[in-house]
Amino acid sequence: MSTWHFLGPAQELLARVPCAVKLDRHQIAIFHYDGRFRAIGARCNHKGGPLADGHVNGEYVMCPWHAWEYSLLTGKGPPGFDAEQVPVYSIEERPDGVYVQTPPVTPRRVVKHEPHPLLHPTPKPATAPPRVLGISTTAMDEANPRFSTSEALLMHALEHAAAACGADTRLVKLRELRFRPCEGNYSKASHACTWPCAITERDPEDQLTAVYDGLVNWADVVLLATPIRWGSAAALYFRMAERLNCVQNQVTIHNRVLIRHKVASFIITGGQDNIQGVAGGLFTFWSELGFVFPPFPFIAHSRGWDAEDMQNNVRQVRESEALRLAARELVGRALAFWTILDHHKAELEQPMERAGRKANPLVRETAEEATV
Secondary structure: OOEEEEEEOHHHHHHHOOEEEEEOOEEEEEEEEOOEEEEEEOEOOOOOOEHHHOEEEOOEEEOOOOOOEEEOOOOEOOOOOOOOEOOEOOEEEEOOEEEEEEOOOEOOEOOOOOOOHHHOOOOOOOOOOOEEEEEEOOOOOOOOOOOOHHHHHHHHHHHHHHHOOOOEEEEEEHHHOOOOOOOOHHHHOHHHOOOOOHHHHHOOOOOOHHHHHHHHHHOOEEEEEEEOEOOEOOHHHHHHHHHOHHHHHHHHHHOOOOOOOOEEEEEEEEOOOOHHHHHHHHHHHHHHHOOEOOOOOEEEEEOOOOOOOHHHHHHHHHHOHHHHHHHHHHHHHHHHHHHHHHHOHHHHHHHHHHHHHOOOOOOOOOHHHHOO
């Protein structure tokens, strides 16, 4: 049975649009386009973004979260994407004001998309050896390469993990990946920052998938190597870390922990000081992702703030057997700690499951937010 709902006098409504209203469990976005009021479903088909907050360009409104578009006239997407459709509602301007009718005159149509491969990883065989992922964050001009002290120690650690510990290893060099900077979806709304990352979903050429897959689906142990740049970790590291917010955000808004029983350790080198400051920032961030740390979880080398003779710093690292030994011991400690976690995984899961059943005060997902 259809019902007409009074929205208010036309002039008052004109001052409010675009706006959203909820009527009989229908969430409706009201617009004014081409001299008339228009009414479509208020939630985007993609992740439920608020269309009333979107940018209107001609007859289309763009979702403020991830840029999906819908016609204010038909509810359909633009040509090529018009299989997607949000509901369209009848709306009339009468002498006493504006009325909208429920239910809609056209339904919502959602096209089923293949789930992103990150959501369906290949399970690790029970007999498979431990897996060690190395991430090098140093930038470099590949046409005129230089020696990277952090990467050299990382590669030595990975070689030791494979040869002496029997581990499978992968090396990711961030400088070789083409990946876009974070779009700041969390700044729009917590639920706009999704897993997989919205950039990864939309752009098949974005190559941060290798990092996401390695951290969430593949690795047991992660070794991250960074130089010290002006007292901080490398710029490429921070560019990657911003994109990892989508991993941590799953804990915040869904109580969904993507990273469990994984170990992280760090290699920090450079011609400048502030090793402890860089390490502290790494520990804070990676613990928020879900990683745990073995005893003595990082190695580092620096000749101090005033040691500007970088050629000597490089020479010292090249020639230092002590640093190579430290790299071998670092990955050995990380693998040993992971082995302990793996043997006690069932016991560790029980308190985590009990904690997951409790209400998380950080979760703000309401029925309205979850409903498209």
